[in-house]
Amino acid sequence: SGVVARLRHDGYPVIAAANPLRGLDSDAAYVSSLLDSVSGPVVLVGHSYGGEVITNAAVGHANVRALVYIAAFAPDQGESGLALVGLNPGSRLGEALVVRPYAVAGGGGADGYVDPAKFRTVMAADLRGSDTELLAAQQRPVDLAALQAPSGVPAWKTIPSWYLVAGADRAIPAATEKFMARRAGARTVVVDGASHLVMLSHPGRVENLIVQADEATD
Incomplete structure (x- = not known):
């Protein structure tokens, strides 16, 4: 919300995709269909697993002028999020994962949550404990199959990219973030001491990078 508020204050229309x-x-495919509905130029931003989504969703969309990765996965073809987590030491996500099966009409799967007792350590060490307790309770889980799925041809091969590295990330190691940023040829900033939820602890830094991407591709 802090990033959205800053962007709106600076005159940017914002859609926070669900x-x-x-x-x-x-x-x-869902995000791709949303892009189809936007007539003007787009700066597409993804955090964490959202980086995998924008990497695939932006392919074939001429209106996407820039990709911005915020402590996010930027996979190459055939890579999965879980494989990238283990690329370098430093992630504590595996030890904090709580798996809960779920059922829906026609099927189901297994959701991954971060253990509330470990949420602050893994996700948000630079935020207040009272805030992280609320975030842990409200977290939206991702189906583990999504994190295991191989990525397609990456949009960052044809669309200019920017990357914000969270220097103290314990979900995706900072070394892995830097590797993905270099490989994508992304213009990169490092926020020292920032946790995985850097958009909450440093919303100004995140907004600045998005604005840079917009101004560079305008």
């Missing part, structure tokens, strides 16, 4: 978190292909 990422379904059910499967990489279906999530990317």
Whole structure:
């Protein structure tokens, strides 16, 4: 909300896509359909797993001028989020994961939550404990199958990219974020000491990078 408020204050229309978190292909198709409904130029921003989604959703959309990754996965073709988590040491996500099966009409799956007792350590060490307790209770889980799914041809190969590295990230190691940013040729900033939820702890830094991407591709 802090990033959205700053962007709106600076005159940007903002759509915070309701990422379904059910499967990489279906999530990317959902965001792709949303892009179809936008007539003007788009700066597409993704955080965490959302980076996988924008990497796939932006393919074939000429109106997407820039991709902005915020402590996010930027996979190459065939890579999955879970594989990238283990690329370098430093992630504590695996030890904090709580798996809960779910059922829906016609099927179901297994959702991954971050253990509320470990949420602040893994996700938000630079936020107040009282805030992280609320965030832990309200977290939206992602189907583990989405994190295991191989990514398609990446949009960052043809669309200019920007990357914000969270320097103290314990979900996706900062070393992995830097690797993905370099590989994508992204213009990169590092926020030292920032947790995985850097958009909450440093909304100004996140907004600045989005504005840079817009101004550079205007």
